[in-house]
Amino acid sequence: MFSGLMLTAWESASIVAVVAGVVGFFIGLRGSAFAAHALPNGAFAGAAGASLIGVDAIAGLAVFSILGALTIAALGRRARHDVATALVIVVMLGLGSLFLSMTTEYAPEIFSLLFGEVLGVSSSELIPIAIIGVVCIAAMFLVYRPLMLSSVMPDVAEARGVGSTRMEVIFLVIVALTTTMAVPVVGALLIFSLLISPAAAARSFTNRPFTAMGLSVLIALGTVWSAIALAYLSNLPIGFFVGSIGAGTYAAGRLWAGWKRNRASTPRVAGGRSRAQVQIS
Amino acid sequence: MAASLSPLIEPGFFSNLPVQTALVVGGVVAVVSGIVGTFTVMRGQSFAGHSLADIGTAGGSAAFLVGISPLFGFVAMNLMAAGVMEWIGIRRPRGRDLATGIVLGAALGLAALFLYLDSTASSTTGATINVLFGSIFTLPSSMVPVIAVFSVVAAGIVLAMYRPLILSSISSDLATAQGIPVRLVGIGYLAALAVAVSLSAVTIGAILSTALLVGPAATALRLTNRPGRAAAFAAVIGLVATWLGVLLAYDSYYWFPTTGGWPVSFFVVTLIFLMYLASQVRFRPRSGVQRRSTLTEAG
Numbered sequence: 001m002f003s004g005l006m007l008t009a010w011e012s013a014s015i016v017a018v019v020a021g022v023v024g025f026f027i028g029l030r031g032s033a034f035a036a037h038a039l040p041n042g043a044f045a046g047a048a049g050a051s052l053i054g055v056d057a058i059a060g061l062a063v064f065s066i067l068g069a070l071t072i073a074a075l076g077r078r079a080r081h082d083v084a085t086a087l088v089i090v091v092m093l094g095l096g097s098l099f100l101s102m103t104t105e106y107a108p109e110i111f112s113l114l115f116g117e118v119l120g121v122s123s124s125e126l127i128p129i130a131i132i133g134v135v136c137i138a139a140m141f142l143v144y145r146p147l148m149l150s151s152v153m154p155d156v157a158e159a160r161g162v163g164s165t166r167m168e169v170i171f172l173v174i175v176a177l178t179t180t181m182a183v184p185v186v187g188a189l190l191i192f193s194l195l196i197s198p199a200a201a202a203r204s205f206t207n208r209p210f211t212a213m214g215l216s217v218l219i220a221l222g223t224v225w226s227a228i229a230l231a232y233l234s235n236l237p238i239g240f241f242v243g244s245i246g247a248g249t250y251a252a253g254r255l256w257a258g259w260k261r262n263r264a265s266t267p268r269v270a271g272g273r274s275r276a277q278v279q280i281s
Numbered sequence: 282m283a284a285s286l287s288p289l290i291e292p293g294f295f296s297n298l299p300v301q302t303a304l305v306v307g308g309v310v311a312v313v314s315g316i317v318g319t320f321t322v323m324r325g326q327s328f329a330g331h332s333l334a335d336i337g338t339a340g341g342s343a344a345f346l347v348g349i350s351p352l353f354g355f356v357a358m359n360l361m362a363a364g365v366m367e368w369i370g371i372r373r374p375r376g377r378d379l380a381t382g383i384v385l386g387a388a389l390g391l392a393a394l395f396l397y398l399d400s401t402a403s404s405t406t407g408a409t410i411n412v413l414f415g416s417i418f419t420l421p422s423s424m425v426p427v428i429a430v431f432s433v434v435a436a437g438i439v440l441a442m443y444r445p446l447i448l449s450s451i452s453s454d455l456a457t458a459q460g461i462p463v464r465l466v467g468i469g470y471l472a473a474l475a476v477a478v479s480l481s482a483v484t485i486g487a488i489l490s491t492a493l494l495v496g497p498a499a500t501a502l503r504l505t506n507r508p509g510r511a512a513a514f515a516a517v518i519g520l521v522a523t524w525l526g527v528l529l530a531y532d533s534y535y536w537f538p539t540t541g542g543w544p545v546s547f548f549v550v551t552l553i554f555l556m557y558l559a560s561q562v563r564f565r566p567r568s569g570v571q572r573r574s575t576l577t578e579a580g
Contacts, residue, residue, distance in 0.1 A: 243393065
């Protein structure tokens, strides 16, 4: 379970989990779950295109996810954000279906790009994954304060000269890079689970941003590690375990928050208000 | 007539049975998606609308496993998912994103499991590709009545609560003050959305499902402020895009004989996106006002 090929799997998945935990915290805070779903899916189309013209899949993933991020930001300035995201994802997937119709790529390979193939990561791919991971984390901490401000209080941020459009572009590009790095490892569909569930669970345990971020990383690591172990032992797809453990941790977080709320202030605060506080925190 | 159109329409277009089915089913789905989608865009539930198409995959692959029609799996799974989304809190703007995301993540995990079991049971992985990129040309014509029934159900729910739905989509506070059971209307609408999306995802695939749900409606809402008119515009835009897309895909078999033609979904999505961009350019309001309103919508 910890030999050669598996070791690469553990390493690459751990890098992905750490980055996903940090970036995911802001995805929850900013409410950009749809973008976090759209970019990996669109990037998948890029991988299909890359295999068509015979370049490295990571290049295709990077080009498509970054282009997607910029398009979402550009369209989102003039229209509802969710509409812009929906249109970008369908256009990229439309291109993907075109590319797929032209390739003779085998269905199992497409399946592994969608649902992840942790064991398929070779040790030569580990280096670009690690580099992009470090870049993502570094960028995250570099823009931490303005990003935090513009996520929580966009009006105040604007008044202090932190443009919300600029922050949106920067953040979406970071999500795009995370996507590029993660899709070969956990797949286009499951990176989404890793970006959403651990951060959502962490935020129902604590209100403090740094604690929540750390907890989110820990939960993401725990999710990935147990998913790999379970997938190895049971011979079932890893995506199933990532998805269900993610939902399980979120449910646990909600139960914990509910229990704490009941204990703290049963008579005074109505359900709606205290729930709203949990959401904002 | 036929002769004058011959440069545009390649021979055998109208006499081809798969094409006829594609035109009928695509048309029905486009109209229903346009009507339902107008409210999806107004209520800011595009993410939920798209997610349901992916979530249904889990139901569809499970149905395949037990040997019933995927459509029923899709509908059952999506109604369940819509229920969980509602329970987690799709009503509040801040919770909406999270509710959809959590359900989507869990369902994708299930889909991974079921598709894997499907592939070990029957040694094909075609199911995934079919659902994501599903082709309108491979529909059996026996599906047409089933699709028609579900379309009537989805459109019927929306039309039955037309006025309260409009009011609660524009302002839920105002609707509450008028005595409209906003939450009930929201649940009813989610059910209609779940049925409509199941229908379109299982017939024409998840890409086209989202494209037809959101694209025409967003374009139509740019052209008019009145919800009823917007729904009608959206239905027409979706219909035109679908039929043109089917035609172009059919023609492309003759343009690119070596590669076997380009997929319908590519053409339909491109047409819808171009129409949306065109509506953006023509009706661009002064930037200051618009910037502010996008901010409040996003916040």
